[in-house]
Amino acid sequence: MSEHSPLDQLVAACHWIGAKGWAPATGGNMSVREDARFCLLSESGKDKGSLTRDDFIQVEIATNRAPSGRKPSAETGLHTLIYRLFPEAGAVLHTHTVNATVLSRVEKGSALRLAGYEMQKSLAGQRSHLDAVAIPLFDNDQDIDALARRIEAYAAETPFRYGFLLRGHGLTCWGQDVNEARRHLEGLEFLFECERQRRLLEAQ
Ligand SMILES: CSCCC(=O)C(=O)COP(=O)(O)O
Numbered sequence: 229m230s231e232h233s234p235l236d237q238l239v240a241a242c243h244w245i246g247a248k249g250w251a252p253a254t255g256g257n258m259s260v261r262e263d264a265r266f267c268l269l270s271e272s273g274k275d276k277g278s279l280t281r282d283d284f285i286q287v288e289i290a291t292n293r294a295p296s297g298r299k300p301s302a303e304t305g306l307h308t309l310i311y312r313l314f315p316e317a318g319a320v321l322h323t324h325t326v327n328a329t330v331l332s333r334v335e336k337g338s339a340l341r342l343a344g345y346e347m348q349k350s351l352a353g354q355r356s357h358l359d360a361v362a363i364p365l366f367d368n369d370q371d372i373d374a375l376a377r378r379i380e381a382y383a384a385e386t387p388f389r390y391g392f393l394l395r396g397h398g399l400t401c402w403g404q405d406v407n408e409a410r411r412h413l414e415g416l417e418f419l420f421e422c423e424r425q426r427r428l429l430e431a432q
C-alpha cells in the first residue's frame with residue numbers, strides 16, 4: 229500500500245470503512261493532510277464508501293476555506309481543529325458505527341475509559357492492558373464551530389490522543405498517516421464492541 233499516494237491510501241480507507249458498514253448512508257467524513265497549510269477533505273453529502281480521488285476538496289487548515297468553492301464536509305471544522313491541535317496528525321477518519329453511537333449515549337461521563345484490554349496496544353504508544361486510555365466524549369452539536377471551540381477548550385485542560393466521541397453521533401480519530409488512522413479506528417471500534425458487550429453482560 230505504501231507505494232500509493234496518501235490520497236490513494238485515504239480513498240482505499242474510505243472503501244474499507246464503507247465495506248465494514250461504518251459510514252452508513254452519507255455518514256462519516258475523511259481527510260488527509262497535504263502540508264502545514266492544507267488538507268484534502270471529503271465532499272459533503274456523498275456516500276463515503278464509494279469516494280474517488282475527485283471527491284476530495286482542498287481546505288485551508290487555518291480558515292476552513294476551500295479555494296475551489298466546492299463544499300467540503302459539514303464537519304470540516306473538526307478536521308481542521310485536529311490538524312491545528314496535533315501537528316503530527318496526518319489523517320483523520322470520522323465514522324458512524326453502532327457501537328460508537330450507542331456507547332456514547334450510555335456513557336454519561338466526559339470520557340469513555342478503556343482498561344484491561346490487550347487491544348489497547350493497537351493505539352500508538354500503548355504498551356499494556358494494565359494502563360487506561362480515556363477517549364473524550366462531547367455532547368453532539370449541529371453548530372460545528374461551537375463544538376470545535378468546546379473540544380479546543382477541553383484539550384487545553386486535558387491532553388488526549390487518538391480520537392474523541394460525539395454523543396449519539398460517532399467517532400473521530402486520527403493518526404500520523406492513513407495507515408495509523410486506520411489502525412486506530414479498527415482498534416477503537418474493537419474496544420467499543422468489547423465494552424458494549426461487557427456492559428450488557430454485566431448488567432444482567
Ligand atoms: C447522515 S450524515 C449527517 C452528517 C454527518 O454527521 C456526517 O458525518 C456526514 O457529513 P458530511 O457533510 O461530511 O457528508
Ligand SMILES: [Zn+2]
Pocket residue numbers: 255256257303322323324397398
Ligand atoms: Zn458525522
